Amino acid sequence: MVGLITYMRTDSVRISPEAVDNVREFISTVYGTQYIPPTPPVYKSKSSNMQDAHEAIRPTTITYTPDFVAPYLEKDELSLYTLIYNRFVASQMSPAIIDQTTVNIRSTNSNNDFLFRATGSVIVFNGFLIIYDYQSDDELHSSSSLPKGLEEQQDASLKDIEKQGSSTKPPPRFNEASLVKEMTN
Numbered sequence: 001m002v003g004l005i006t007y008m009r010t011d012s013v014r015i016s017p018e019a020v021d022n023v024r025e026f027i028s029t030v031y032g033t034q035y036i037p038p039t040p041p042v043y044k045s046k047s048s049n050m051q052d053a054h055e056a057i058r059p060t061t062i063t064y065t066p067d068f069v070a071p072y073l074e075k076d077e078l079s080l081y082t083l084i085y086n087r088f089v090a091s092q093m094s095p096a097i098i099d100q101t102t103v104n105i106r107s108t109n110s111n112n113d114f115l116f117r118a119t120g121s122v123i124v125f126n127g128f129l130i131i132y133d134y135q136s137d138d139e140l141h142s143s144s145s146l147p148k149g150l151e152e153q154q155d156a157s158l159k160d161i162e163k164q165g166s167s168t169k170p171p172p173r174f175n176e177a178s179l180v181k182e183m184t185n
Contacts (some may be wrong), residue, residue: 024040040092
């Protein structure tokens with residue numbers, strides 16, 4: 001029997017220097033040095049009444065990967081451990097670099113003024129997203145790259161208009177990341 005995570009009833013964001021050193025070495029070995037920021041990230045709590053007696057919830061040993069502990073855990077336990085493990089490792093990785101483009105197309109005729117907007121994004125460097133994609137797949141991958149060569153004030157001609165109706169939709173189901181986000185707000 002071993003403990004897999006640190007104290008689970010804490011809201012601290014503080015991490016021990018030894019744990020930071022261990023995870024940085026792990027990231028370097030498994031993912032490469034480009035995934036390690038020059039200095040370890042240090043996070044501050046947004047809460048003024050935080051209890052900081054314990055360090056942040058994290059794996060007790062970085063070598064206990066989710067794959068390593070999977071044979072010993074129930075499905076729900078493994079899901080929770082994987083969430084904690086991946087979030088901890090991602091918190092010490094380099095940020096992702098995403099190029100985002102927004103194109104506004106304004107059309108004016110004698111009666112109306114229309115504004116159409118298209119956005120696209122391209123992941124230039126995946127950074128922490130390699131292990132922990134906190135956005136839903138739809139949110140991150142629904143945007144696509146817009147055509148290169150667009151210029152400011154470029155003329156555009158309307159080829160077709162398609163009218164679509166929509167109704168309100170219930171909020172999406174929680175996934176692991178959105179549940180953690182909701183619980184920390």
